[in-house]
Amino acid sequence: MNRFTLTVSAAIARVTESALGPYQSAMIRIGFSGTWLLFLLREFIHRGELYGPDGPWGFDLARQLVDSNGAFTLLLWSDGRVWFEAVYALALLASAALLVGWRTRTMSVLFMVGVLSLQNRSVFMGDGGDNVLHLMAVYLVFTRCGRVWSLDARRERRAAEARARGERVTDRVGPVLWVVLGAALVALTGTGGLDGDPTVPVLLWLVWASLGVWWAVGRWARSDQPRILLDVIGNILHNGALVVIMAEACLIYATAGWYKIQGSRWQDGTAAYYPLQLDYFSPWPFLGDLLTSSGTMVMLVTYGTVIAQVAFPFTLFNRRVKNVLLAVMMLEHAAIAVILGLPFFSLAMIAADAVFLPTPFLRRLGRWTARARVLVFARDGGRGAAATVPEQRSPQSPRPTHVGFEA
Template sequence: MSGTNEGSTRTAELLQKVTATAFGPYQSAIIRIGFSATWLFFLLREFPHRHQLYGPDGPWSWQLADGFISGNDSFTVLMWSDGELWFEIVYVLAGLAALGLCLGWRTRTMSALFMVGVLSLQNRTIFVGDGGDNVIHIMAIYLLVTRCGRVWSLDAARARKAPGTPDRVGPVLWVVTGTALLLATVENRTGLFILLVLWGMWAGLALWWLAHRPGVPEQPRILLDTLANIGHNVGLVVIMAEVCLIYATAGWYKIQGSRWGDGTALYYTLELDYFAPWPALSEMLGSHGLMVMALTYGTVVVQVAFPFTLFHRRVKNVLLVVMIAEHAAIAVIMGLPFFSMAMIAADAVFLPTAFLVWLGVRVTRGRDRLLGRGGKRPDAGDGPEGAGPGAVLPEQRTGESGAPRTLVG
């Protein structure tokens, strides 16, 4: 009986932690910044070619895309009109949403708009990308349920500097997004599931704001905070599982290839002109047979072994450094910077909290020196997200009732 009671106690403690705590605030913040920055840089880099990639001048015409999407119910607002002006608006708004999410401004709303931008452009032309676009596509959906703006965000800074200030921007943004969502529902012909998700988020933001108004009992706020914690923790676990799945499948598929089996796969890759932005560098690397073989086998070993190293912290951290260095090398040698940025952002979910806190302090100090600011500043991670479902508010830690919080963010 004592063993049963002890097991029940541990289960209750674990359940309490999962429902009362949003784990990995720094990890969720770094992947938010990583994926949004990657997408933003990609949009800026391809801005001169946007019409050929996703717009009216591309080989995958609007008629072809419309016929294809009507069969798989993919979500993209670019199918609402084939006009050039509409395309320009969507492209610019996608970039602004990525910038807002990267900075952590109204994080909850920006995460939804970020997903809309990613899905709209990528589903418009599915044959554009280098693999990193698939990772961003998936992670843009997962980021919706994470409380990724609790640290390293403008939301957190705003809540820390003015914890009791009424929010005036949030309600306006909520009305604007609700109006746009209503028009989207009327106009939309595909992607019903995504619209239902967005409506759920929009309603959840209203409930969150109402629950934090003065005079409202504490129970609704506790319930919403618990649901937000559960959603965040589940989403973070799913992101981790997705990264492990990517590496595991990549590694095991490589094992089945004859070129990876005999250690020559990297050599043939370096001989492709498409993946040789620096021909001299590729030729120099490919001329060393032993190095090519070691890198080929090392890539397979690291990818297959990584999911199993999660049970050993030190080995996991070593492999993380190796994989990040590998992706950085791929960016330079093979000319795939955005694929590498996306994978490094995905790897960052496993970075140790101590390292991320140290990194945040160093970045903050460097920014202060660059701007000529003096004095000791609080840690960049202090403070709540301050907006929308998933916010960590001061009174949530103290149990005290407070002023109205933001409606959208």
């Protein structure tokens, strides 16, 4: 009984005292924000046809659908071109800011708003990758995804160094951003821009209020207890969101694999042949012809896809097998991006897979990236090549002080 109690106590302490998977959460932040940003940039010249007033899915049709399903979108507040361009610009800027990790807590919310607003405006424009991005944008709001590999982490590190030197650190950008976003929430709520299903508006108000409380406690609390309590709440939400993200990825692969098993073409090993013969999925016809020229290759790809998807959730119980299968699935998605011409679907799935990547590999990846950056941007080639880059480690215990609107 004592042993069980100690085990439970250790598990509770681990969940509440630290935000687990800091490198994995940073990877999904970078992966999904980068995928959405690249998509918005590629479709910039077609934005009006996809999500705006120039598209076949008109404003009235979109409003009727949203009224029936309660989906959230800011684009139905007005059908004007200026408002559409403003929302599209918001989606672009929020994606870029989240990618580099600037004010990640706030930007994750704006990123979610941008994704939901555009996708729910024209729901028939999306594919499987958009559905994954749609879900993950909501989950990212609850994660502390800026603990490493972000401008927020650098800002926090510099602030800690300044406090160690006895300097006073003041955050001016955070309060200004909080006031501006609060005014925008008041304006949209008062004019009906957030009407419909109250789930997302309530979430926006809760996050806005919590950021204000976090800043106020970090600035004026006389003891460490309120700060520790806020850290515990943030860690629980973060760790719970990571579990949901992992469960969602497993569910996607499991359902896809079991549905494939029921198809006759997947059973006879020929399913991979047919999409490669469609012009819509053949940006490089010679690659498709090369793959389909061998019946054995088609059979291996077909059966291998089904086996990998069905088996993936079960491989999580064995680290080595999981890592091997994870690498295979990422390579498969990369091949889909090139051969079938589905780059954003593949990027979204790779970003979802990144939550399972082992921490030692991600830390090495971070060191390699930092060294490559030094080599590229150093003015003195010799000194740059010899430069050493300190590793950015994630905090494993709650920090007693906060300087602003936390990552």
